[in-house]
Amino acid sequence: MSVDAPSKKPIAEAVEVPTFQITLRIERYNPEFDTESHYEDYEVTVHGTDRVLDALHTIKWDMDGSLSFRRSCAHGVCGSDAMRINGKNRLACKTLVKDVNPDKPITIEPIKGLPVEKDLIVDMEPFFDSYREIMPFLVTTGHEPTHERIQSQADKDRFDDTTKCILCAACTSSCPVFWNDGQYFGPAAIVNAHRFIFDSRDEAGDQRLQILNDKEGVWRCRTVFNCTEACPRGIEVTKAIAEVKRAIITRRV
């Protein structure tokens, strides 16, 4: 951009961010009264720069306080507000309303495959159970070093991609194999196993590979790529799963 471009356009002429009307079609379920979930429409006025989360806040704070959803940091780091927006798993706090076709009603549903507790809140325990099973912590033997465990940049790069996971469950709940019976470990657990299996400082890689060699482990992955598409952090999930598969084959066969 040229330097003198702004001088031609005085700041006073800066265009106001437009405001527009949208309809949010939210899947509601209240365990105290409902036997089945249903959809409710909400007309909301949003700013051009608003995110879906801001629209949900408007509903919860000004229109219908009974609407329930999770969110903590609201800036795409805590991983609390994964939901299905127009049929795709996304973080409500990272999705701009203007990007999800605001001309039509925007459907918002809880993530699939996990039991719904209320509205957009699902029971995340089964998800975290799988996560715990792959031992998501550093395992070492021998003396504890007196300084940091030094690692080369190349060694760090080996698993750098999978350290970005925020455990939002967008990937696991986008996986059709997980939807069926919930027995599959799911992409998130495999991604977090990958993070330690390929960490040069860790010594329990073989143990984790053995855990994922289960019939509900990596072999249930059908390389559908839904997880890679759903990941709000841009992790190459399917690639990570393929690397774990290859590691199991080369280390165990």
Next chain:
Amino acid sequence: MSTTTSADSNRGPVVTDLTTKSPYERRTHSRGNFELWSWLFMRASGVLLLVLVFGHLFVNLMTGDGIKGVDFAFVAGKWSSPFWQFWDLLMLWLAELHGVNGVRTIINDYTERDSTRLVLKTLLFLSALLVMVLGTLVIFTFDPCIDPNSTLQQCTGR
């Protein structure tokens, strides 16, 4: 853990009660490398089948008289050679096992109850057994002169 029930069947297994085991809890932990070998077999047999099937199609359709030349006598001629017997046997076994394994994963992925799985897989394996036994039998016991009035070259020469 929730004590609620969701009637929406699209929402995955229902957690009904605190006392019942969660449907998400892994039922069994498998030992051994069966799934690993089945995964590898799918890749290896797939590559091999590409060669076998396209070789088969090329020999049958592109060489000689092409599609017009394929008849009882053509097959009889082919199966008089151990090479084509072995080729067709390998193709039959690999295609059948490759297909069965694929359908087995589909059954695993799409059925929800173990009893349904058992019934479907039993049917699948029985059908595969039938096809493979029958196919193998035909390839090895094939008699081009089964018809006494046969005018085939191999039979009239006797």
